[in-house]
Amino acid sequence: MAFVAIRHLYKEFDGIPALENVHLEIEEGEFFALLGPSGCGKTTTMRCIAGFESPTSGTIEIGGEDVSRIPANRRSCGMVSQSYALFPHMTVFENVAYSLNIRRFYRGGLSDRVSVLAGMLNRKLGRVNRETEEKVQNYLKLVELSHLGDRLPGQLSGGQQQRVALARALIMEPAVLLMDEPLSNLDKKLRNSMRVMIRDIQKKVGITTLFVTHDQEEAMSMADRVAVMSEGKVIQVDTPSGLYSHPAHSFVADFVGSSNILRGEVFPADEGEGSWIIIPGEVRLRSDSRREKGEAMVLIRPESLTLLSSAEAAGQGENRLSGSIRWAAYFGAKVRYGVDLGPFALQVDTVYRSGEPLLQEGDAVMLTVEPNQVVVL
Ligand code: ATP
Secondary structure (H helix, E strand, O other): OOOEEEEEEEEEEOOEEEEEEEEEEEOOOOEEEEEOOOOOOHHHHHHHHHOOOOOOEEEEEEOOEEOOOOOHHHOOEEEEEOOOOOOOOOOHHHHHHHHHHHHHHHHOOHHHHHHHHHHHHHHHOOOOOHHHHHHHHHHHHHOOOHHHOOOOHHHOOHHHHHHHHHHHHHOOOOOEEEEEOOOOOOOHHHHHHHHHHHHHHHHHHOOEEEEEEOOHHHHHHHOOEEEEEEOOEEEEEEOHHHHHHOOOOHHHHHHOOOOEEEEEEEEEOOOOOOEEEEEOOOEEEEEOOOOOOEEEEEEEOHHHEEEOOHHHHHOOOOOEEEEEEEEEEEOOOEEEEEEEOOOOEEEEEEEOOOOOOOOOOOOEEEEEEOHHHOEEO
16 A cells, blocks of 8 residues: 555636646655756645645545645654754754654643653753653764854755755654655756765665655656656656656657657568558658557667767668767766758767767767667557
8 A cells, every 4th residue: 555645636716727637656675766957846836745735626645544634734754945944043053843842842741841841941951861862862873963063054065954954854854755856956966976975875774765756867866766757747666677668658768868869660570570560751650559550759868879980880680770970978987979860850879989070960870779778659
């Protein structure tokens, strides 16, 4: 049974739909990413789960309980957002401790509330409850900030502030951790190391996590499964490798990874499995995908295309495409070429070996692709 289940979720703002029949099931302990372009409804979905937005219709279950009508402070969700939203006048320690107290205050009875208020007063007087102290220290250790407990947020880097925000969300021991574009304010290098750190912490704690991002690399490198959204709808849910190798829709193929997408006419092959596809220029390609006769979109990833040497190009074979180099982009370990094939162009990735000269604009080339890499969408 899914730990978080979103069923037939619709949300309208002033009569304009933002979410249309969103259906998602997230397993316990799973790291699940919501991926899509700006405005596709990722944040609205997350805010509905947290209880900050009420759905127009549909239900949300967490741990088997229907929370659709439960206020946000009674849902067991911890949230980390793009703007770290730390209290600037409180130290790192106090920011994290505050979160713990807020939970006790709202969830507990009268005696808990009195004890929270007394604790706050004690802290002002420099006296800290041992249990709180230990717990906060444990969470600061988890995010590797034990040494910075006395600093104010303004004295921390963006990455450190985001780690405080993470500790503050986790210390509440929520059932679900919701992260909305948490890394988008950080520079690329820091983002990469934070991805690894967040994933490590999530595994250590084992918390069910929903991570919102518009960055496909982020979603693909971090998540167990990814839901791709477009215009308020979930288009496809799969593992990162499943999405990449079997996109169910040209939108997913285009959004996830780099793609060559061509329009073609498909004919089921007479012999064996697979199909023939006639792409622009009357070029015939063989594909292992089997489809009914008709128009279809065809996906070929840049790294699935191979540039043949002149000796190989002189031989015979299927799935050959002749063209000329239009441009080259050097990425260190790989070179991407734009190849002009007359009625269309393809992007081709090649492994770059140090010292090798790059092909030049106008160089004639022959490309080939294995039939199992020609995906009919
Ligand atoms: P981004 O990555 O830019 O945050 P998103 O995928 O998270 O985008 P949402 O913020 O969920 O998208 O917005 C989905 C749609 O709902 C957008 O068209 C947005 O303008 C609209 N929307 C969101 N919140 C409100 C609101 N409070 N009032 C009116 N429209 C809203």
